[in-house]
Amino acid sequence: MAETDSFLHLARPLGPVAMASAPSTAPLNVVIQPQAVFSILDHSLRRNADQERVIGTLLGTRSEDGTEVEIRSTFAVGHTETTDQVEVDMEYQKQMLALHLRANPKEVLVGWYATSSELNTFSALIQNFYSGQGDGTWPHPAVHLTVSTEPGKDIETRAYISAPVGVTAERAADSAAFIPVPYEIRYGEAEKSGLETIASAKDAENGSTNIFTDIEALERAIEEVLGMIDRVSRYVESVIDEEAPASTALGQFLLNTLALAPKVDPADIERDFNNHIQDVLVVSYLANTIRTQMDLSNRLATAQLTLGGGESTGENQRGGQRGGKGGRGGHQRTQGGAEEVRA
Amino acid sequence: MAEYERSPPYGRPGRGLVVMKIIKHSTQAFPTTVTGSIVGMDVGGTLEVTNSFPFPVVEMPPESHFDTAAPNPAAAAPRAKANAVYQAEMIRMLREVNIDANNVGWYTSANMGNFVNMNVIENQFFYQKEMNERAVALVHDPEPEAFRLSPKFMAAFRENKFTADELQKSNLRYQDIFVELPVTIHNSHLITSFIHQLETPKQSRPADLPPSLAALESGAPAKSTVLTPNFDNLLLSIDPFMEKNCDLLLDSIETHHTETNNFQYYQRSLAREQTKINNWQQKRKAENATRATLKQPLLPEDEWQRLFKLPQEPSRLESMLNSRQVEQYSRQIDNFVASTTGKMFAVKGNLLPGETAK
Numbered sequence: 001m002a003e004t005d006s007f008l009h010l011a012r013p014l015g016p017v018a019m020a021s022a023p024s025t026a027p028l029n030v031v032i033q034p035q036a037v038f039s040i041l042d043h044s045l046r047r048n049a050d051q052e053r054v055i056g057t058l059l060g061t062r063s064e065d066g067t068e069v070e071i072r073s074t075f076a077v078g079h080t081e082t083t084d085q086v087e088v089d090m091e092y093q094k095q096m097l098a099l100h101l102r103a104n105p106k107e108v109l110v111g112w113y114a115t116s117s118e119l120n121t122f123s124a125l126i127q128n129f130y131s132g133q134g135d136g137t138w139p140h141p142a143v144h145l146t147v148s149t150e151p152g153k154d155i156e157t158r159a160y161i162s163a164p165v166g167v168t169a170e171r172a173a174d175s176a177a178f179i180p181v182p183y184e185i186r187y188g189e190a191e192k193s194g195l196e197t198i199a200s201a202k203d204a205e206n207g208s209t210n211i212f213t214d215i216e217a218l219e220r221a222i223e224e225v226l227g228m229i230d231r232v233s234r235y236v237e238s239v240i241d242e243e244a245p246a247s248t249a250l251g252q253f254l255l256n257t258l259a260l261a262p263k264v265d266p267a268d269i270e271r272d273f274n275n276h277i278q279d280v281l282v283v284s285y286l287a288n289t290i291r292t293q294m295d296l297s298n299r300l301a302t303a304q305l306t307l308g309g310g311e312s313t314g315e316n317q318r319g320g321q322r323g324g325k326g327g328r329g330g331h332q333r334t335q336g337g338a339e340e341v342r343a
Numbered sequence: 344m345a346e347y348e349r350s351p352p353y354g355r356p357g358r359g360l361v362v363m364k365i366i367k368h369s370t371q372a373f374p375t376t377v378t379g380s381i382v383g384m385d386v387g388g389t390l391e392v393t394n395s396f397p398f399p400v401v402e403m404p405p406e407s408h409f410d411t412a413a414p415n416p417a418a419a420a421p422r423a424k425a426n427a428v429y430q431a432e433m434i435r436m437l438r439e440v441n442i443d444a445n446n447v448g449w450y451t452s453a454n455m456g457n458f459v460n461m462n463v464i465e466n467q468f469f470y471q472k473e474m475n476e477r478a479v480a481l482v483h484d485p486e487p488e489a490f491r492l493s494p495k496f497m498a499a500f501r502e503n504k505f506t507a508d509e510l511q512k513s514n515l516r517y518q519d520i521f522v523e524l525p526v527t528i529h530n531s532h533l534i535t536s537f538i539h540q541l542e543t544p545k546q547s548r549p550a551d552l553p554p555s556l557a558a559l560e561s562g563a564p565a566k567s568t569v570l571t572p573n574f575d576n577l578l579l580s581i582d583p584f585m586e587k588n589c590d591l592l593l594d595s596i597e598t599h600h601t602e603t604n605n606f607q608y609y610q611r612s613l614a615r616e617q618t619k620i621n622n623w624q625q626k627r628k629a630e631n632a633t634r635a636t637l638k639q640p641l642l643p644e645d646e647w648q649r650l651f652k653l654p655q656e657p658s659r660l661e662s663m664l665n666s667r668q669v670e671q672y673s674r675q676i677d678n679f680v681a682s683t684t685g686k687m688f689a690v691k692g693n694l695l696p697g698e699t700a701k
Contacts, residue, residue: 034541035363041533042360042394046441072367076440096436102399102429155537185541190485194366197486198359198528199538218682221577247552253560266695273691276581277684283585284680287673290592294599294669295517298662301606302507
């Protein structure tokens with residue numbers, strides 16, 4: 001995925017069109033959020049049988065100086081390609097953009113995607129539309145993202161911006177020089193855990209998974225750590241047996257890591273451990289007590305009318321009060337618990 | 344309603360795409376609640392959610408018959424009129440590009456399980472009533488959970504039958520509010536292959552041994568953002584989670600207390616009125632007895648219905664929701680405690696190896 005291509009930023013050559021406000025020529029980095037790629041892949045699966053590739057609009061944010069574009073969402077746009085003609089549903093693109101911006105007011109149009117790595121004349125035409133003035137991204141460059149979805153091959157993503165070429169205005173309209181720009185797929189903490197959940201389905205035969213519970217996730221993490229420790233110790237053993245090349249740096253690193261094991265007085269550990277485990281158990285106990293108390297109090301409150309007669313009303317009022325008091329008692333104790341936890 | 348009850352809680356494969364889209368939406372606005380629509384189709388009893396889109400936030404007048412107007416307009420967005428139009432429009436657009444777009448429900452983000460509230464109930468009620476009785480609510484917290492309102496609850500909510508008397512009759516308990524549905528996540532093969540690539544970046548050649556410690560620490564592998572391994576759940580961070588949960592529980596106790604007080608106030612004023620009525624009735628009886636002996640026309644004995652007004656019994660709905668909320672909290676605390684105690688004993692066992700031998 002993360003091809004380690006290196007990039008040389010070139011100022012993109014500008015066309016012959018003289019402009020009052022100079023379009024941006026700053027180097028550009030593209031950041032892609034994973035759900036954008038997911039949407040593109042999903043769209044690719046929903047293409048009509050006769051379509052080689054499908055296209056859509058990229059939306060996201062642009063940093064103030066225009067040097068970083070973050071692609072956050074996408075939507076599909078219908079188009080048809082024949083050997084000598086391409087038609088993009090511009091009306092659809094406009095309507096969908098308006099709808100999308102209503103729900104995501106912070107996002108702007110940043111470019112478009114296609115689900116094949118090929119760049120051709122039609123790409124140039126569409127690119128010129130997206131980077132144009134008016135409905136396009138002008139004066140910022142439009143980002144073109146290609147995501148190859150050929151079966152049996154790796155999914156290859158590339159990002160481009162373009163510069164106009166062509167000697168006459170007519171030639172310039174259907175030509176563009178695509179300039180590759182570096183990109184990175186970036187995810188935050190929440191996305192990471194979401195990806196993990198989704199990823200657990202990847203090895204299943206039918207691609208389905210159930211949601212893991214905390215304890216199962218813990219088990220998996222521990223298994224992974226054990227696996228890594230095994231790998232490292234195998235490496236160390238083979239170095240000792242002079243089967244693998246030794247590295248001072250790796251040795252130092254491992255030593256430093258081992259030195260991270262805390263040296264604490266057993267009595268301290270014992271004390272900290274007991275304090276914490278008590279906090280944890282007390283909170284759990286209280287939560288369940290509170291739940292039971294509330295349930296009891298509500299049951300008593302709703303049970304009263306079945307008994308009938310004034311006498312039972314009194315009795316149940318007492319019951320209700322008892323429940324209420326229990327609740328209050330729980331209240332104070334939880335506060336105690338909370339303080340303990342904070343301490 | 345009967346046919347409702349026959350339908351078992353079906354599994355719903357939520358697509359990886361939907362999960363990611365909802366995560367993006369909710370993290371952008373965190374900690375504000377966000378809502379959106381989920382679309383998909385019903386395939387042989389399994390609700391397949393294939394796509395989702397967020398709702399625009401619209402300011403809406405408090406039109407609900409419960410006076411708990413949303414302080415956050417996004418929370419009420421799913422049942423806003425403007426959004427019904429938006430949703431229809433969006434679904435029409437999605438269909439044009441071959442997405443199986445039928446409305447199957449809505450989603451909301453939640454934080455630490457605090458989703459059992461009037462807004463969620465009203466939204467879901469609106470969906471099950473107006474849209475489709477099989478509509479689901481997808482709560483993202485941060486794992487997806489799906490549920491519907493139970494038919495029993497729907498019936499009670501429709502007529503607002505939440506007095507003690509009615510609850511007695513319907514035997515509706517807080518456990519019966521929701522029908523929880525199992526969620527499975529299904530990925531298309533392309534997405535599966537993409538995730539594989541994210542996890543194991545292509546390496547053209549075996550890495551060289553690092554020349555120095557500094558090179559190792561600043562090198563590419565140390566900085567790379569590959570997906571796995573993720574060891575966040577090995578962290579022994581206990582206090583913040585516990586503290587937050589205690590705060591939430593305190594809030595619930597507060598609510599419970601208010602509700603109990605309301606109810607007791609009602610009972611007291613009811614008893615007061617009842618005494619007044621009894622006195623009045625006795626007085627009238629005595630008067631009539633006198634009148635009977637004097638052969639005077641009797642006075643009507645049911646006039647008290649006009650003279651005295653019995654207080655309105657407060658709805659028990661809020662208490663019910665609160666009970667369900669507390670159950671949610673205690674469930675998540677139990678889950679947390681289960682894994683935390685395990686971790687803690689493991690740490691202790693490692694730091695004090697002698698202890699474990701005992």
